[in-house]
Amino acid sequence: MSAVLNELWPYFILVMVGFLPNEVWRALGFVAARGLNEDSEIVVWSRAVATAILAAVIAKLILFSSGALATIPLPVRVSAAVLGFLAFLAIRRSVFAGVIVGEAALLLGGMLFGK
Amino acid sequence: MFKIPDPQATGAAVFFAGVKSACTSVFFLVLFGTYIGMGALAHDFGFSSWWLALSSVLVWAAPAQVIIISSLGTGASLIEAAVAVSLSAIRLMPMVVTLLPLLRDEKTRTRDLLLPVHFTSVSMWVESLRMLPLLPRGQRIAFCNGLSTGYMGTAVVSGFAGFYLAAGLPDLYAGTLLFITPMSFLISTVRNARLMVDRLALVLGLVLGPVLAANHVGLDIMWTGIVGGTVAYGVHRLREAMR
Structure with a gap:
C-alpha cells in the first residue's frame, strides 16, 4: 500500500501544486471574460x-545551478548568459540567435575551464 | 505559409489544418528547444519522464513547470511552490478573456470552450489572435484545438527527448541542455518586456532573487515576485502621475 502511495505521491503533488494553482486563472478568465x-x-x-x-x-x-550544469564553473555560466543576451540584442532581436550563441559560449567555456 | 481551410471543410480537416500550422510556425522551434531543456531539468531534479509529460498536458505553461520542478527539486515547501506557480499564471486570465470573443458566438456550447480555455498559453494565444480572425466562426474552435494539440504534442515529445538525452550524455553536454531553460527564458522574457514596468520588474527579479536565496530568506521566489513586481508597478504609477 505504501509503495503505491509513494508512486502516486509525485502525481498528487503535480495536481495540487502545479495544475490547480495554474488552472484557476484560466477558469477565472473564462468566468470574467469581459471587462x-x-x-x-x-x-x-x-x-x-x-x-x-x-x-x-x-x-x-x-x-x-545543480547537477550537470554545476560542473561548469560559475563565471562561464554567467559569461555565456551575458553573451547570449548581447547576441539577441545584436542579431535582429532573435531569440534563436541568442540561445545558440549562449549555448555555444557555455559549451566552449565548459570545455576550456570545466572540471 | 498559412493556408485558410475551405469554408466547407469538415471539423477534422480544420483540426488538422491547425496541427499543420502549429508544426510550421516559429513556436514549433521555441517549444522544441524549451522542452528539450525542461526534460533535462526534470531529469536533473529527479522527476520521472512520465511525470513531466503529464505536467505538460495538465499545467501547459512552461514558466509554471520550471517553477514547480526547480522549487520542489531544491526542497521548497509545497505552499511556496503553489503560490509561486499561481503568481506566475495570473497572465493566463487576460489571455483567456481576450481569446473567448474570437471563439464564441451565440450558438456556441460552453463545453466546447473548455478545451481551448485549458489550451491557452503564450504560443497558442499569439498565433490564435493572429489567425482566427481569418477563419469563419464555425471553424475557429476546431482550428484552435488542432493548433494547440500540435504545440502540446511537440512539447511532450521534446520533453521525453531532453530527459533521455540528459540521462545518457556526459556532464558537459547534459549541462548544456540544462542551460537551454534559463537562457531561452531570459531572452524571451526580455523580448516580451516592452514596457518600462516589465523591464524594471525583470531587473529587480534578477537581482533580488539570488540575493534573497543567498541570504536564506524563506519563500524567496514568492517574495521576489511580490516585492520586485510591486516596486516596478509603483515606479510606473509614479512616472505616470508626474507626467
Whole structure:
C-alpha cells in the first residue's frame, strides 16, 4: 500500500501544486471574460509580479545551478548568459540567435575551464 | 505559409489544418528547444519522464513547470511552490478573456470552450489572435484545438527527448541542455518586456532573487515576485502621475 502511495505521491503533488494553482486563472478568465483588458491596472501589476518571479527563477538556475550544469564553473555560466543576451540584442532581436550563441559560449567555456 | 481551410471543410480537416500550422510556425522551434531543456531539468531534479509529460498536458505553461520542478527539486515547501506557480499564471486570465470573443458566438456550447480555455498559453494565444480572425466562426474552435494539440504534442515529445538525452550524455553536454531553460527564458522574457514596468520588474527579479536565496530568506521566489513586481508597478504609477 505504501509503495503505491509513494508512486502516486509525485502525481498528487503535480495536481495540487502545479495544475490547480495554474488552472484557476484560466477558469477565472473564462468566468470574467469581459471587462478586463490588457491595459487594466491589475493586469499590469500581475504581469510585473510574474516577470519578477520568472527572473528570479532564471537567475537562480544560472547562479545556483545543480547537477550537470554545476560542473561548469560559475563565471562561464554567467559569461555565456551575458553573451547570449548581447547576441539577441545584436542579431535582429532573435531569440534563436541568442540561445545558440549562449549555448555555444557555455559549451566552449565548459570545455576550456570545466572540471 | 498559412493556408485558410475551405469554408466547407469538415471539423477534422480544420483540426488538422491547425496541427499543420502549429508544426510550421516559429513556436514549433521555441517549444522544441524549451522542452528539450525542461526534460533535462526534470531529469536533473529527479522527476520521472512520465511525470513531466503529464505536467505538460495538465499545467501547459512552461514558466509554471520550471517553477514547480526547480522549487520542489531544491526542497521548497509545497505552499511556496503553489503560490509561486499561481503568481506566475495570473497572465493566463487576460489571455483567456481576450481569446473567448474570437471563439464564441451565440450558438456556441460552453463545453466546447473548455478545451481551448485549458489550451491557452503564450504560443497558442499569439498565433490564435493572429489567425482566427481569418477563419469563419464555425471553424475557429476546431482550428484552435488542432493548433494547440500540435504545440502540446511537440512539447511532450521534446520533453521525453531532453530527459533521455540528459540521462545518457556526459556532464558537459547534459549541462548544456540544462542551460537551454534559463537562457531561452531570459531572452524571451526580455523580448516580451516592452514596457518600462516589465523591464524594471525583470531587473529587480534578477537581482533580488539570488540575493534573497543567498541570504536564506524563506519563500524567496514568492517574495521576489511580490516585492520586485510591486516596486516596478509603483515606479510606473509614479512616472505616470508626474507626467
